Amino acid sequence: MTLPVTTVTTVNTVTTVKAVNGRDKLGIFALVLMLLGGAWLAAAPFIVGYQSRGGHWPEGTRNEFFVGVGIMAVAVTALIVFAANALAEISHRPAHVRHVDAGDAGYVD
Amino acid sequence: MTRRLVGAIAGGIVLLTGAWLVLAPFGLGFQRSGKDWTDETLTDVWTGIGLGVVGLIAIVAFLAALRQHLVERGLVTPRSRPVAEPQPAAGPVQPAPQQAGRSELDSLIAPLITAITEDINRDRQTANNGAAHASGRPAPGSESKEQSL
Numbered sequence: 001m002t003l004p005v006t007t008v009t010t011v012n013t014v015t016t017v018k019a020v021n022g023r024d025k026l027g028i029f030a031l032v033l034m035l036l037g038g039a040w041l042a043a044a045p046f047i048v049g050y051q052s053r054g055g056h057w058p059e060g061t062r063n064e065f066f067v068g069v070g071i072m073a074v075a076v077t078a079l080i081v082f083a084a085n086a087l088a089e090i091s092h093r094p095a096h097v098r099h100v101d102a103g104d105a106g107y108v109d
Numbered sequence: 110m111t112r113r114l115v116g117a118i119a120g121g122i123v124l125l126t127g128a129w130l131v132l133a134p135f136g137l138g139f140q141r142s143g144k145d146w147t148d149e150t151l152t153d154v155w156t157g158i159g160l161g162v163v164g165l166i167a168i169v170a171f172l173a174a175l176r177q178h179l180v181e182r183g184l185v186t187p188r189s190r191p192v193a194e195p196q197p198a199a200g201p202v203q204p205a206p207q208q209a210g211r212s213e214l215d216s217l218i219a220p221l222i223t224a225i226t227e228d229i230n231r232d233r234q235t236a237n238n239g240a241a242h243a244s245g246r247p248a249p250g251s252e253s254k255e256q257s258l
Contacts, residue, residue: 016218021174021177021178023170023171023173023174023177024113024170024174024224026121026166026170026174027113027116027117027167027171027174028116028168029172030120030163030164030166030167030170031116031119031167034120034123034160034163034164034167037123037156037159037163038158040156041130041152041156041160044152044156045149045152048148048149048152049148050147050148050149058139059137059138059139059147059184060133060134060139060149060153062138063133063137063153063154064130064149064152067126067129067130067133070126071123071126074119074122074123075119075123077115077119078115078116078118078119081111081112081114081115082112082116084112085111085112086112092126094234094238095191102249
């Protein structure tokens with residue numbers, strides 16, 4: 001005699017949030033622009049030509065160079081912190097929901 | 110959350126630095142007022158304006174991302190636009206203060222209930238994973254069970 005078989009499926013509900021959303025991407029783009037702007041500012045006296053190589057650096061050249069280097073440092077620091085924090089958040093998630101960060105879906109149920 | 114705050118702070122620093130770059134030729138004295146702007150001044154001013162705009166964009170983007178993150182986590186409830194309620198057709202309408210109070214209470218405690226439910230689910234998932242790992246079997250809640258009747 002064969003008894004009917006009933007299948008019961010339990011699905012664990014796990015809600016997750018994307019580590020990097022669209023506005024984050026805009027912010028990262030702005031940070032990259034800051035990095036390029038800082039590099040341009042540091043190199044501008046030599047590229048534009050009002051500062052000769054090997055010559056004495058007047059106050060304007062020093063100001064541009066060190067402000068440019070400072071902006072680059074700020075942008076690089078922010079990018080590193082962002083990447084490290086996002087990767088740490090992804091690595092702490094359960095393995096079966098990590099794929100959400102690589103896909104388009106914002107939620108997994 | 111931390112990374113977005115750091116990004117917004119970096120944007121603020123660059124915004125202030127851009128403002129300084131615009132003022133630096135006059136503040137440091139290598140551009141005299143009333144005379145044609147030198148190449149150095151032009152570089153400083155236009156780079157400063159560009160960096161200020163980029164810094165402002167970074168601030169707005171990271172704060173918007175932070176708000177979106179908090180909304181997705183259920184920690185912030187977005188404000189809904191007020192919708193014009195249709196006018197009652199005719200006749201007096203009896204108010205239902207008790208029901209209105211209840212719906213307001215429900216909307217207040219809904220994020221709390223959601224957060225508690227997520228915590229319970231997470232704890233249950235962790236316990237299932239730990240038990241499955243200890244016994245070498247898959248977690249009981251993550252696959253189908255068959256019951257013979």
